[in-house]
Amino acid sequence: MNWMNRRQSGWPSPAGGSWPRLAGFLVVVMSAAALSAQTLKYTKRPDAVHGETVYRSGCIACHGDRGAGAAPTSTEFVRPDTFPDFTRCDQTTPEPDINWKATIVHGGPGFGLSTIMPAFGELLSDEDINDVIAYLRTMCTNPHWPRGELNLPRAIVTEKAFPEDEFVLSTAANASGAPGFTTDYIHEQSFGAKTQLEVDLPQHDEDQNHQWQNGIGDITFGLKRVLWSSLRTGSIVAVQGGVLPPTGDSKRGFGAGTTTFEPFVSADQLFRTNTWVQFQMGAELPVDPKKSPQSLFYYTALGQTLAGDHRLGRQWSPMVEFLANRDLLDGAKTDWDVLPEMQVTLSKRQHIRVDLGYRAPFINTAGRQGQVDFYILWDWADGKFWEGW
Ligand code: HEC
Incomplete structure (x- = not known):
């Protein structure tokens, strides 16, 4: 997604015993989701x-x-x-x-x-x-528009398939080590039924050897296209092509120092229980791999949306992301992070939402640190920021 998600090179072997922990965590999350599931089923088929x-x-x-x-x-x-x-x-x-x-x-x-x-x-x-x-x-007669039910809650890192009209301010702060944070200003805009344009401008502020350094990173320009969606099966699939010109100051570590291409595919699935899973898989392909290595990423977000008042009230979406990154270098190991988080709708119109999470390195952890992640998003197609509270 952005340059900060990348890792540095030269990792020791993976932390032993992490897989059972990961599996145990998954079981707890999934059973919690199943217990609190609120069915979408109707007692009678709508007529x-x-x-x-x-x-x-x-x-x-x-x-x-x-x-x-x-x-x-x-x-x-x-x-x-x-x-x-x-x-x-x-x-x-x-x-x-x-x-x-x-x-x-x-x-x-x-x-x-x-x-x-x-x-x-x-x-x-x-x-x-x-x-x-x-x-x-029945009044909208064009069946090609993906339905809003498939617009699953936005995860902090994993990009969803649904084309959006929104503005997101997303920050990641180092939880340990030298202080530093990255703020992403993300604008997403849909065109027609299936296309979305995205611009992501990262701003870095870091304590580097007791000196504050700041600057912008590499800006992402992305074009997303929905390939397929079905409300009946609860599925949506999209592809995105992104390009990151080297707008950041790579000498200070704020960018790849070379243009990067970022293709990915996103596939999301909603279940009747209002549980959902989002997958995103892609590559970061710097034009000059000597400046920054090529890498693959594979992200999963698993969550559940809960709301009181027969599901009409405020929406709480607990979720957990599993984030894998691997450099395309001989002998490179895969980095795994786990990111539990909670998204909640703030405004009554549900067009303003916040999400808070903690990203913890899980496998191949040496030299990597935890991050506190937060975003606020505004679905501007649903009204002005201050309207609808
Ligand atoms: C007295 C006039 C009036 C009546 C009667 C009325 N509506 Fe509305 N409705 C409105 C107005 C005005 C809005 C727009 C509210 C806004 O956008 O602030 C609206 C908005 C809506 C919306 C929200 C659409 C969106 O984009 O979010 C729905 C759904 C809706 N009405 C359904 C109905 C249904 C179904 C009925 C009959 C059972 C109904 N309305 C009867 C005036 C009315």
């Missing part, structure tokens, strides 16, 4: 035909005959910027059903939206609401 009847009786006055909004002349209210047009796939597909359900049950303010949108939790049954959502889903 879009009945949903249309609900829509015609309760929603049409404001949302209009076709879901694009009633004529402004027939409605009293001033339309908020976020007023939905349910026929526009670009607006509707990123929203998972659960967000719409929170809005319909609790009204606009329940999801940080306008009070004009009434609460229907007392008027409609749970099934009616599932049915009307199924009907709303």
Whole structure:
């Protein structure tokens, strides 16, 4: 992902006995996930035909005959910027059903939206609401847009497959040794149904021999493309091609000193229990491998999203990442890190989230240190930063 994730060369043999520890840890995490699983299953399959009847009786006055909004002349209210047009796939597909359900049950303010949108939790049954959502889903007729349910919580290192519109400020601070931190300013923007552009600017601040040094590192420009996604199976696969021109000061250790190409593939899987796993696998290919070695990386994030209020409330996503990096040098060993973390939604609209974790070297640990990792992200397509709290 960025240059700081790389390792230096010359590692001793792997720490013995780490694998049983790793396996034990996995078992604990997975059983915790299974115990607290909240099923996505419906007691009855949602019925879009009945949903249309609900829509015609309760929603049409404001949302209009076709879901694009009633004529402004027939409605009293001033339309908020976020007023939905349910026929526009670009607006509707990123929203998972659960967000719409929170809005319909609790009204606009329940999801940080306008009070004009009434609460229907007392008027409609749970099934009616599932049915009307199924009907709303028939209004976007292009099946190529990946659905927001597959937009899994962002892990700190492992990159997801879903194309995003977000801004992330992510920092990693050394937990021991000389103080130092890296802050990444990451902008992601989607184009059409399946493409995303990413720019990642790292800023380094380090105590080097009792002198503070700072500067930018190598900037990543990445283009992601979704190859395949299916809400039915809960899967999404994407590829990304990235290029990192040597914008950093490599003499101070803030960059590779040569242009690096970074191709990778991401594959994410959501299970019915709301447990999920994200894989990312790729390579860092500096043009001049004498300046910086070529390497492979293989990352996994395993997690679970929990929320109260029948899953409509604040979302907590405990997860753990397993991060492997290996230089493409003779006799190089693979570095493994484990990164337990917790992501939580802050705003009611869930467009502001934070994540805090600790990255611990696990195998091949010599010369590497732990890191405290944190990010705050803003899904700017869902509204301004200060709106929707
Ligand atoms: C009194 C007018 C009114 C009625 C009746 C109404 N809505 Fe809304 N609805 C709105 C407004 C206005 C918004 C936009 C709120 C905002 O963006 O701040 C909205 C937003 C929504 C959203 C959120 C969309 C998004 O992009 O997050 C959903 C879902 C929704 N309405 C569904 C329904 C359903 C289903 C019904 C009928 C059961 C219904 N509405 C009835 C006015 C209404």
